[in-house]
Amino acid sequence: MNTLDCYKVDLKGISAGSEAFSWHVDDEFFSAVQGREITHGSLDVELEVRQRAEAYELTFHIEGEVAVTCDRCLASMYIPINADVQLKAKFGTEYDDDGEMVTVPYDEGIIDLAWHIYEMAALEIPIRHVHPEGQCVGESDAELWDGGQSERKEIDPRWDKLRKILDNNNK
Ligand SMILES: [Zn+2]
DSSP states (O other): OOTTGGGEEEGGGOOTTEEEEEEEEOHHHHHHHTOSSOSEEEEEEEEEEEEOSSOEEEEEEEEEEEEEEOTTTOOEEEEEEEEEEEEEEEEESSOEEOSSEEEEETTTOEEEOHHHHHHHHHHTSOSSOOOOTTOSTTOOHHHHHHHHHHTGGGSOGGGHHHHHHHHHHHO
16 A cells, blocks of 8 residues: 555545544655655644535644754754645546645545645745744854844744744843
8 A cells, every 4th residue: 555545535435424534644744745845744634524515625634843944054943833724625527626626536536635735734834934043053152143133024923922032031
């Protein structure tokens, strides 16, 4: 069995109108998916599939962390992921995916979610991602403090709270 086979969901097999799935994805998943941005990580994925009249509603909850490259020091850093994402699927004659609705060939009836899960995690990564100040690899404490002052405007707002905590600790 292929590493990614378990992420294939048989929509025709959804019983009683809804069904829940859960996976834990890790480095093996990311190396099999071969995405460019994430190569390491650990995520818990929960999925509920609900059958509606016209389509299937897939509700994902993805939580954990993934490793990306720091924009400032190029070392690896972990980014927390906590996402709720919806996807819809319906049957048709040919496979299609417009980003919100996946059309699954009726003859097959199976939706392959591996790449969708990867993309959902990748979309949670901020465009600019840097270590919290003081944690970049190769920076001495002095460089770090100066660098922090000059780069302050560029810091991703998501790190702002953490930065304030670090600032307070340095005072
Ligand atoms: Zn860094």
